[in-house]
Amino acid sequence: MNIQMHESKLIYLPPILATFREEGISIPFIMHSFFPPKLITITLTLDQKDMAIGQVAFQEGLDISPPEFLKIKRKVVLIIIYGPHLGEIPGVVSRLHKLLSQEGVEILAMSASLNSCLLVIQDLFLPKANRAFAQIFEIPQG
Amino acid sequence: MAKIRVAGIRQMENLALITIAPFPLSSYHLEYILSPLAKNGINLEFIAAQGASPDNMGLAIALKRAHIAAAVGILKEKRKIWPKGEIYYQEGVGMISLFPHGKRAAIISNFLSALQEAGIKPLALNLSLAAVCAIIEEIYIPQALNSLSDYFYLAG
Numbered sequence: 301m302n303i304q305m306h307e308s309k310l311i312y313l314p315p316i317l318a319t320f321r322e323e324g325i326s327i328p329f330i331m332h333s334f335f336p337p338k339l340i341t342i343t344l345t346l347d348q349k350d351m352a353i354g355q356v357a358f359q360e361g362l363d364i365s366p367p368e369f370l371k372i373k374r375k376v377v378l379i380i381i382y383g384p385h386l387g388e389i390p391g392v393v394s395r396l397h398k399l400l401s402q403e404g405v406e407i408l409a410m411s412a413s414l415n416s417c418l419l420v421i422q423d424l425f426l427p428k429a430n431r432a433f434a435q436i437f438e439i440p441q442g
Numbered sequence: 443m444a445k446i447r448v449a450g451i452r453q454m455e456n457l458a459l460i461t462i463a464p465f466p467l468s469s470y471h472l473e474y475i476l477s478p479l480a481k482n483g484i485n486l487e488f489i490a491a492q493g494a495s496p497d498n499m500g501l502a503i504a505l506k507r508a509h510i511a512a513a514v515g516i517l518k519e520k521r522k523i524w525p526k527g528e529i530y531y532q533e534g535v536g537m538i539s540l541f542p543h544g545k546r547a548a549i550i551s552n553f554l555s556a557l558q559e560a561g562i563k564p565l566a567l568n569l570s571l572a573a574v575c576a577i578i579e580e581i582y583i584p585q586a587l588n589s590l591s592d593y594f595y596l597a598g
Binding site: 388 | 467472479481483487488489490491502537546548554558564567568571572573
C-alpha cells in the first residue's frame with residue numbers, strides 16, 4: 301500500500317497504527333520519506349487478509365480517497381536479507397541491485413539499515429530474485 | 443499508557459542525509475549510483491527507496507558526515523540518468539534505532555507518538571528485520587531519547 305499525503309497529516313499516523321494494533325494487524329514493512337517536498341510518502345505491506353481493514357483505517361484516518369493518494373498493489377512479496385555484518389560492508393546493496401537488474405526484477409520499495417535489507421517485489425519476480433540472491437549470498441539451507 | 447518492552451535503543455550521530463527525488467526506482471538505477479559509492483569505500487547506514495508511481499519515486503540515504511562531499515560529488519557525476527531529479531542533502535542528522543520484540547504496529551505507533559510529542563519531525567523512517575530506524579536532526583536526539591523512555595522500557 302502506498303499513501304501520499306501532506307506532511308501536516310503525519311500527526312494522524314500514530315492513531316491509525318494504534319487501530320492496527322487493536323485489530324491485531326501486523327506490519328511487516330513500513331517506511332516513509334519526505335518527498336516530494338511538503339508531502340509524505342508512506343509505503344507499507346500488509347497480509348492480504350488485512351488489506352481491506354488497513355485501507356479503511358488510512359482512508360478514514362487521513363480523510364483521503366483512492367486512487368489519487370492511496371494505491372494498492374496486490375500479490376507482492378517481502379524479502380528480508382539478513383546478515384550480522386551486512387551493515388559494515390560497503391557495496392552489498394549495489395551488488396544486489398546489479399544482479400536483480402540483470403535478472404529483470406522490478407522492485408517496488410526497498411530499505412536497508414543495520415544488518416538487514418528489505419525488498420518488496422511483485423510475486424511473479426520471485427524466482428528471478430532467488431536466482432540473483434543465490435549468486436551473491438551464501439544462503440543457509442534448511 | 444502501558445510502556446512497551448524493547449530489546450534496545452541505539453543512536454548514531456555524525457550522519458548526513460541525501461535525498462534524490464524524483465528518482466526512477468529500478469535495480470539498474472540503484473546499482474548505477476550505489477556502486478561508485480561502494481567502490482569509494484562509502485558505506486550507507488540507511489537506505490529508503492519508495493514512491494507512489496514509477497515517475498514519482500524517491501531515494502533517501504544516510505551516511506557518515508565525513509563522506510558527504512565525496513558522495514554528493516559522485517552522485518552529481520551520475521546525474522545524467524535521472525535528469526529531472528534534484529539532489530538534496532542535509533548534514534547534522536542522526537539515526538535512532540529501536541529493537542522491538544514483535545508488536546510491530548504498536549511499536550511504530552508509539553515510536554512516532556514519542557517523536558511527535560517531543561516536536562521532532564522524522565526525516566525518513568524504515569523498518570528492518572530487527573529494528574525501526576528514524577533519521578532525525580542530530581540536535582534533537584537527547585529529546586527523542588527522553589520522549590522514547592515514556593513509551594518504551596528496556597528488557598532486563
